[in-house]
Amino acid sequence: xxxxxxxxxxxxxxxxxxxxxxxxxxxxxxxxxxxxxxxxxxxxxxxxxxxxxxxxxxxxxxxxxxxxxxxxxxxxxxxxxxxxxxxxxxxxxxxxxxxxxxxxxxxxxxxxxxxxxxxxxxxxxxxxxxxxxxxxxxxxxxxxxxxxxxxxxxxxxxxxxxxxxxxxxxxxxxxxxxxxxxxxxxxxxxxxxxxxxxxxxxxxxxxxxxxxxxxxxxxxxxxxxxxxxxxxxxxxxxxxxxxxxxxxxxxxxxxxxxxxxxxxxxxxxxxxxxxxxxxxxxxxxxxxxxxxxxxxxxxxxxxxxxxxxxxxxxxxxxxxxxxxxxxxxxxxxxxxxxxxxxxxxxxxxxxxxxxxxxxxxxxxxx
Numbered sequence: 001x002x003x004x005x006x007x008x009x010x011x012x013x014x015x016x017x018x019x020x021x022x023x024x025x026x027x028x029x030x031x032x033x034x035x036x037x038x039x040x041x042x043x044x045x046x047x048x049x050x051x052x053x054x055x056x057x058x059x060x061x062x063x064x065x066x067x068x069x070x071x072x073x074x075x076x077x078x079x080x081x082x083x084x085x086x087x088x089x090x091x092x093x094x095x096x097x098x099x100x101x102x103x104x105x106x107x108x109x110x111x112x113x114x115x116x117x118x119x120x121x122x123x124x125x126x127x128x129x130x131x132x133x134x135x136x137x138x139x140x141x142x143x144x145x146x147x148x149x150x151x152x153x154x155x156x157x158x159x160x161x162x163x164x165x166x167x168x169x170x171x172x173x174x175x176x177x178x179x180x181x182x183x184x185x186x187x188x189x190x191x192x193x194x195x196x197x198x199x200x201x202x203x204x205x206x207x208x209x210x211x212x213x214x215x216x217x218x219x220x221x222x223x224x225x226x227x228x229x230x231x232x233x234x235x236x237x238x239x240x241x242x243x244x245x246x247x248x249x250x251x252x253x254x255x256x257x258x259x260x261x262x263x264x265x266x267x268x269x270x271x272x273x274x275x276x277x278x279x280x281x282x283x284x285x286x287x288x289x290x291x292x293x294x295x296x297x298x299x300x301x302x303x304x305x306x307x308x309x310x311x312x313x314x315x316x317x318x319x320x321x322x323x324x325x326x327x328x329x330x331x332x333x334x335x336x337x338x339x340x341x342x343x344x345x346x347x348x349x350x351x352x353x354x355x356x357x358x359x360x361x362x363x364x365x366x
Contacts, residue, residue: 061182
């Protein structure tokens with residue numbers, strides 16, 4: 001029986017083994033392991049790729065969200081509007097910043113923030129909107145930015161699943177006041193450990209971020225403000241330089257595999273990914289919907305096919321966040337999606353034949 005993993009991180013490493021090993025050896029030989037030339041080089045390259053003036057490397061995607069919020073001046077008493085259909089890091093960062101998450105529903109086709117819901121959620125306490133570019137599909141930034149301008153709000157893009165995605169030709173991360181990226185190993189741009197970055201076109205935000213990531217130091221051992229210890233290390237920065245050089249190529253492979261999935265599954269009784277006309281989807285995940293998710297996942301597992309659910313329980317219904325006060329049924333589109341979604345195997349260096357095997361298994365099931 002063919003065994004098809006949901007993701008194969010070793011295959012991703014093997015594709016660029018020589019370049020990565022060279023980068024690691026170079027860094028280890030340098031004797032400089034924290035906030036040195038490798039971080040500076042990656043920050044410059046990633047800022048240029050994203051189309052912004054500044055990139056600030058931090059320790060994780062969660063820290064990128066937290067430091068991004070703090071750099072935007074978010075604190076106790078503030079409200080931050082985002083979605084419940086996201087990784088828990090989005091909401092955790094808001095609460096770590098001392099603010100209150102205000103959760104809105106999603107668009108049923110793209111799984112991203114519904115701008116109409118945002119409009120009705122704005123209050124005098126609202127300070128920031130966090131649109132999540134989920135599964136590799138950009139949120140409706142034109143509509144969200146229009147609301148932000150109208151209400152004088154700031155926008156922090158959550159780009160953890162959308163490295164390289166575009167809206168009307170502009171990279172995600174380049175449209176809001178700032179944007180948070182994760183470099184967790186499974187991401188489209190993944191390190192071989194934890195890592196993250198905040199990008200921005202605003203000089204004031206970049207300056208504040210560089211203080212926040214290292215104890216608020218403007219000079220060593222002197223804290224100008226209360227900061228954190230959140231630094232992208234030199235090894236991960238060196239690896240990320242290699243991966244960034246291949247990001248568009250890797251995203252192209254993801255798109256080709258996703259297109260093959262869609263071609264072969266179009267006549268089955270499942271909802272396939274939809275792409276907004278202005279969007280360039282980079283397929284961090286290939287997500288389908290079906291009312292028979294549990295038996296389908298079990299059948300695929302029997303066939304040796306790995307699957308996952310992103311995410312099985314929306315944030316507002318999880319035990320740790322019941323204090324936010326959202327009852328079951330309060331976000332109906334989100335709740336329906338989380339009962340039906342299933343992520344199929346997809347990674348940049350997945351063999352094309354694996355797609356064919358998965359599709360044959362789905363056809364057999366239905």
